[in-house]
Amino acid sequence: MSGTTDFEALRRALAENSERPEGPARNARAEELLAEAEKLDIPLAVIEALGHQVRVYNYSSEKDRVFVPFARLLRMWDERPEDFDAYEAHALHWTFKWMTAGMLGQPHIPLASVENWLGEMARRYRVAGYSERAVRAAEFGIASHTGDRTRAERAYAAWLAADRDDMADCHACELHGQGGWQVESGRDAEGLELWWPVVEGEFTCAHEPHGVLARSLVPLLRLGRVEEARAHHLRGIRLVRPMESMRDAYAAHVEFCALSGNEARALELLAERPAYFTDSGHPRGLLEFLAVVTLLMDRLTSLGRGDREVPGPAGRTWTARELAGHARGEALALAARFDARNGTSHIGDLTRATMAAEPLVERLPLGVRTAPAPPPAPEEVPAEEPGVHELLARARLLSETLQPDAPQAWAALARAADGTGLDARARAELADNEAMSLGPEGIPVFERAASLWAEAGDLGEALAARARGAYVRALTGEAEAALKTVDALYDEVLALYAEEATGPRQTAGVLISRARVLMRCVHEGAPAQDAERAAREVLAFVGGRTGDDIRLVARGAEARAMLAELTELGGDLSRAAELFRRAVAEFTGAGLPWFAVEYEARVGALARHLGEPAEAERALRSALEHGGAWLEPTGRAQLHLQLAELIGARDGTEEAAGHALQAAHWADEAGESGTFGAWGRHLLGGLLLRQGRWTEAAEVLESALAELSAEVHGDGALVQTRWWLGDCLSELGEHRAAAEHRLLAAGIAEHWPEQQDHATLAHLAGESLGAADLPADADRAYVRAGELWEALGNPYFTVRALRARAWLAPRLAAGVPGVRALMARAVQVCGKALAEADDPLEGARLTAELGHTHRQFGDLLATVGEGEEALAELERSAALFATLGAEGLHDRTGAELAAAALEAGLGRTAEAKARARAVLAAYKGAVGDGSADGTDGTDGTVRARRETAYRLLDGD
Secondary structure (H helix, E strand, O other), rough: OOOOOOHHHHHHHHHHHHOOOOOOOHHHHHHHHHHHHHOOOOOHHHHHHHHHHHHHHHHOOOOHOOOOHHHHHHHHHHOHHOOHHHHHHHHHHHHHHHHHHHHHOOOOOOOHHHHHHHHHHHHHHHOOOOOOHHHHHHHHHHHHHHHHHHHHHHHHHHHHOOOOOOOOOOOHHHHHHHHHHHHHOHHHHHHHHHHHHHHHOOOEEEEHOOOHHHOHHHHHHEEEEEEEEHHHHHHHHHOOOOOOOOOOHHHHHHHHHHHOOOOHHHHHHHHHHHHHHHOOOOOHHHHHHHHHHHHHHHHHHHHOOOOEEOOOOOOOOOOOHHHHHHHHHHOOOOOOHHHHHOOHHHHHHHHHHHHHHOOOOOOOOOOOOOOOOOOOOOOOOOOOOOOOHHHHHHHHHHOOOOOOOHHHHHHHHHHHHOOOOOOOHHHHHHHHHHOOOOHHHHHHHHHHHHHHHHOOOHHHHHHHHHHHHHHHHHOOOOOOHHHHHHHHHHHHHHHHOOOOOOOHHHHHHHHHHHHHHHHHHHHHOOOOOOHHHHHHHHHHHHHHOOOOOOOHHHHHHHHHHHHHHHHHOOOOOHHHHHHHHHHHHHHHOOOOOHHOHHHHHHHHHHHHHHHOHHHHHHHHHHHHHHHHHHHOHHHHHHHHHHHHHHHHHOOOOHHHOOOOOOOOHHHHHHHHHHHHHHHHHHHHHHHHHHHHHHOOOOOOOOHOOOOOHHHHHHHHHHHHHHHHHHHHHOOOOHHHHHHHHHHHHHHHHHHOOOOHHHHHHHHHHHHHHOOOOOOHHHHHHHHHHHHHHHHOOOOHHHHHHHHHHHHHHHHHOOHHHHHHHHHHHHHHHHHHHHHHHHHHEEEEEEEHHHHHHHHHHHHHHHHOHHHHHHHHHHHHHHHHHHHHHHHHHHHHHHHHHHHHHHHHOOOOOHHHHHHHHHHHHHHHHHHHOOOOOOOOOOOOOHHHHHHHHHHHOOOO
């Protein structure tokens, strides 16, 4: 350690290194520090450096290196225990537990050596006066590792029965192990119940709830608690990412993705940690990782993706099939080494079970960006395929009833018939349906279909096929040419119908196509009258003729929807919504709900525009219901997005989050992750934030940022996403990252005409920079925020920015003079605004702000040793709050008690006690005696103030 010349400097360097991320760099630094410690000729310095080395090795991928420094420590203890202080003596005994577990993870260490070490641990704990709890927990670890259930159950019971003492693992780690045994024993619910206090944050440590969140994933899936599983994944993966030593927990997240239809997400996780494929310092962790890699690669291969390139060990490229073979071989070889050492098949059995696991959920949306699910593997061809005539009958039935899977039935017939074995009518039907699936390229196919219809003797269907082709031509931009064609067909079909040479269905087919073409003309700028007449003509024609013919019903419903659209274009939105609702009712009444989806969605859009959110929500829910399994992913994503926005606006946060999650999922499935998917994640992140689910929200918002763009989603979405992400990271204690996002958002908002958001973001960035221990950067952010607040005429936040800078001043060159100058300016700004206020409520708010300013001025001066001046500021604060009466009571007593504590510190005991009595009297006069526990409507404030006052009066 270059430059370290004394013990205290060594200790500072050790503490610094402890805060560095886990990994080889931290380990190398620990080795340097040990070398420097040895130069000091102070035994305790070497002991502390060795203990540090043991800790960093244990929490890294180089766990196998931990035994050498520990052996040296143990020898030093045996030779000269007096060289150890109390902390290092405790740490030495604590580390025995790591040695036992560490030996189990190294298959080259004989099991007899592990057992001997357990005995040595038990002996030394007895000598030191420690409970057997940690010893029995270690014995349980050996028994469960080797598969000796009888011994494991006995050790487990002894572990729980023994007293907790200084050698017992923390509550979080103990519950991790206890819950894990329940799960391993097939008791998932019991295991999850034991883990619950860790998941909820009641018990935590440096590596929990990281581990518990990971181990809970598969049990949650098995129990069908998929919402919790998703949340645990989003929380847990963020926690384990920076923890190099937690390869087993990371593998559990990959396993979860492989078993929940998120194979693409699992591959992304593998790509993030390439070293995990080869780090050999902890063979058991490598084994668990390779078993999960095998599971994932087998899964991809079964889905027909065996030739896909995947992340793998460095030095070559890998396909999923190749990596499956490699990982399986390595994992089974490692498992065999463990089993040979243990004399059981337990590790091999667990490894094979992991690799052979079947998916527990077909596809669980996670909310973060993922690639679309791979297509299912081709189904085996049945021994007896349906014949052509069987396929034709099925296709005709589906078409007759307008079923949504009719196109697939005609496509199956086309593959089977191969142009042969069908009469002219069947070939006409086949061509007609093929043309419908081809878009603009289907126009000539419609002509071929028309010829075949004519050959089959159905002139009406021939005209209807040509009319359909004309409509497709109109969609390509040739509306005028299409209209000429369809007008001629219209005349022909009406003549045929008058001569009873065709039926109502064929005639309606031409009429609806003509109406569609005219609607297209309207969208290109033509007057609406002709289109309206055409739609009404369809309605008049099918009215009374429908009978049981749902095709005619569908034509009428479509025509009514056209009238609704024309009414909307004319500006009568309420009437348009009513017409769309009627069209929906006609489709659903005919048993054709999938045709109603578009129109129900239009009702939803109109209702939102009309300020009828309840009706909009009803319509969108109905649209989803009507579409059912046939709704296209893009349409499903859009409907869920709109519902998320609507329900979120009425504070239905949890349900809205569910819709945002589904929107993101279906957008990804549709290949729209950069448009609807990014917006869905943006909404989901904000809704999770609103629920206080900071970690999940951060994961989702970071995923959204990867694809949000100003061009597609607008500057506002980028600013809001970074704002929300900054809030999440601030709550998670990631202050530098929070500051970065807040500053980037402020940089965009800086160019907006309205500067409120810019000011707020600059202020928030100041808070984050201050919390990140970057006082100079924080001061600059507050300067900018203060300037903006002042320009906006907001005295409250102008003053708060000045106060924040004053708190930073002692850490900067400004020092105490800077504190005085900034606080004086804050008092001036607040006082000026108060003098100009003409509204009593505004005056009271500004008085309170001024009171807080004097209070903080006093607190700040007290921290820098300016007691008398601080006392004066606290008295000014108390006087201002006193003018507010009952509304200022708690703030006044807070200032009085701060002044009393200051006076007590200055040796003015009598004055301090007088203030304490005044506080007690103030509360007695204001709220009566209050309840004994302080629950008298002031949520503990009274109790806290009284307790402080009584402490100041102690001895009276």
